[in-house]
Amino acid sequence: MALKIYQITASYKPAYIYGGPIQSVGKLCEALCKSGDKGLENNNILQVFTTTANGNQELNVVSGIPLIVYGVPVIYFKRWTKDHSHFSPGLLWRLRRELRQAKYDINNKSIIHIHAWWNLVSILSCLVAKWYNVPVVLSPRGMLTSYTQANRNSITKKIIHKLVGKRLLRYCHIHATSNQEQKEILEIVQPKSISVIPNLVNLAGGRVLKAPSEADFFKLIFLSRIEEKKGLELLFESLALIEIPLMLTIAGSGEESYVRRLKQKAGSLKLGDRINWVGQVSNEDKFNLIANHDLLVLTSYNENFANVIIESLSVGTAVLVSEHVGLADYIEKNDLGWICSLTSESIQNNLLKAFEDSQKRQSIRNSAPSTIRKDFSDDALVKKYLDLYENVLNKNGG
Template sequence: MNSILDEKLKVIHITASYKPAYIYGGPIQSVGKLCEALVSLGVSDKGLGTDDLQVLTTTANGTKELDVKIGAPILINGVSVTYFKRQTKDHSHFSLGLLFGLRKRILRNHQDDSNNEMSKRQTPNAKLLIHIHAWWNLVSVLSCFVAKWYRVPVVLSPRGMLTSYTLGNRNSLSKKIIHALLGKQLLKYCHIHATSEQEKKDILKIITPKSITVIPNLVSFQFPVSNIHKLINDTFHLLFLSRIEEKKGLELLFEALAIVNIPWLLTIAGTGKSEYVQSLKRKAKELGIHEQITWIGQVSNEDKFNLLAKHDLTALTSYNENFANVVVESLSVGTPVLISKFIGLADYVADKNLGWITGLNIEEIKTGILSAYHDIEKRKEIRINAAILVNTDFNDGALAEQYVEYYKNVLFTPFPLT
């Protein structure tokens, strides 16, 4: 094992979007945090130096484009990032420039200097690894195809994109076509990285990858938080902090809140498609709870931790989440969580007794809210202990070392490249 870990490696991260495209929510934070931690660890020769880690991404920023330099690497928080224009402005994020940029970098890293394409394809560089983030977009799928063509090992972090829920949900027909024509064979070539045991189980229901490994996301914390929340209040303050979309289960939360017999207020922080947000507002009005809900839109990274600390409970009743960064962010400031059992961190929250786990039944969610409201002692203990626990369990340096070890085991453990 030591001889493997002493080896040198280079990693190209492929992601359809990158900082500062915060409109895409948690994955942007997770990918950026991972790359920054790997480069930071490289200072101590345990991680990857700036020259050893590159990010290739697009200018995607929702329906708009980021105002950034195109086609040449720039440093973003110490990470070398190259942005490419995309030809489509939708969720497919097709970018011809990115694909050519990836090919150029692969060929540059081949040990054989021959100009013969076939010769280069037959002489893979054992030191190079491609780490692809997310799936079902053309950046990820076609980058995987390029890597497989040139026989470069691939680590894929699906980030919740390889579950039965996702496959059967939005754009399900196009996903099934991509999966049948190309995706299924490409996924067999990949080493899969899952962020939780639940995500691992979901993935294995769909595909049998070359290998699969669980390592948690890296999540940003902010210590200390200046606002100390009073535990005993007449009104129970709940917070939803996430991208607003169907899988988050806000309708379920609304229906449960409509039948609880306690005084409450709900703050909703985040953005989503305007049509869907408006449908939620109509539902809240139909349920007679709209005056107890405050919609504050997107919250900056600088402000969100104080916002979390001011609330009694962070609620996320999602149909499916591979990880859910907001759970760790909330606990890092001592705010308990109420989450569905279909969230990747549900087992962690249950094991550490850091909140309440519920199903997707309205009565179950109602019961969870009432339990959280009445159990002041448990909330007090979480306020005191949660920050220490998550700071230990999700330590940047320790997790970054796990990723480096994982990369080297993928690179230097013999696997068939077909």
């Protein structure tokens, strides 16, 4: 009997403007499609339903018909709204039609894997699945935390959660990407089940990468989507207090008004000549860019996982992260960097520790790549996702 896996996501490749979640969902779908070739499973059917969302614009793709995107069957649907609600009646109608037909298909079982929450694609797709009694795996992608609920449209979120969200979430089998995310989810809702499986992440592999050359300054890098929760204002305030020679590279994009405010703040703190804004960096170039720095910094207020941490360690560049980053416990356990709290003093102290401990940074550069390849192997993680789907079906009587 075949298993049909519907991957439901409001946005998909090549909408890289949305940052890490696009990479995570795409990598998972690509790995699942390849799993049959590697003998992990040979009777799965995967289909991605998504929208043409690309920020305030739309992807230049043909909508409504099956396409193959990096080996993955994808159907893009037009959306009516151009904001984060991503309302797409076409997607919902097609999903309803597929699930109605699946009720009478004795040769296949169906499961829905929804990515992210707080958009109409995710919430209404979950409602459709519940109506037809199709099991749902939900990966909130950091959307079910107290921080997220309290920021950006918090009143709307509270109303939706009270009216329908809580009941839908109780129907789901939730997938968390870290122990920290699991803890935060359980403070909000009690789902049918909850499992922790790390993201699949593109690694540097066996490429020869350029390590930082001897320089007169400490080379820091921030590589992520530029938004309030990343804590860049706090990082700037900490850097302004440090008297060591350093340079910070900021790679990524964000809303123009917010980036402009950040540059003004950097100027007011007299950091203008110590920060290099390089904009969005391609997947092909980012590994060499990271490798050419001494330390990656991510002082976020909340991160369910943070792919960039794994990407950085895969090239041997040590990391400094806040205690609110999902991978902080992994970093601490394996001694792969430094953990700070969200105060200027803590960030400053840990930056100084990282600067002074060149021996530890070199040890991480030598050992981290092999550790990451072992712990974040595609094959091992895909097997865990396939086991999750099987367990959910068994709990649902499939």
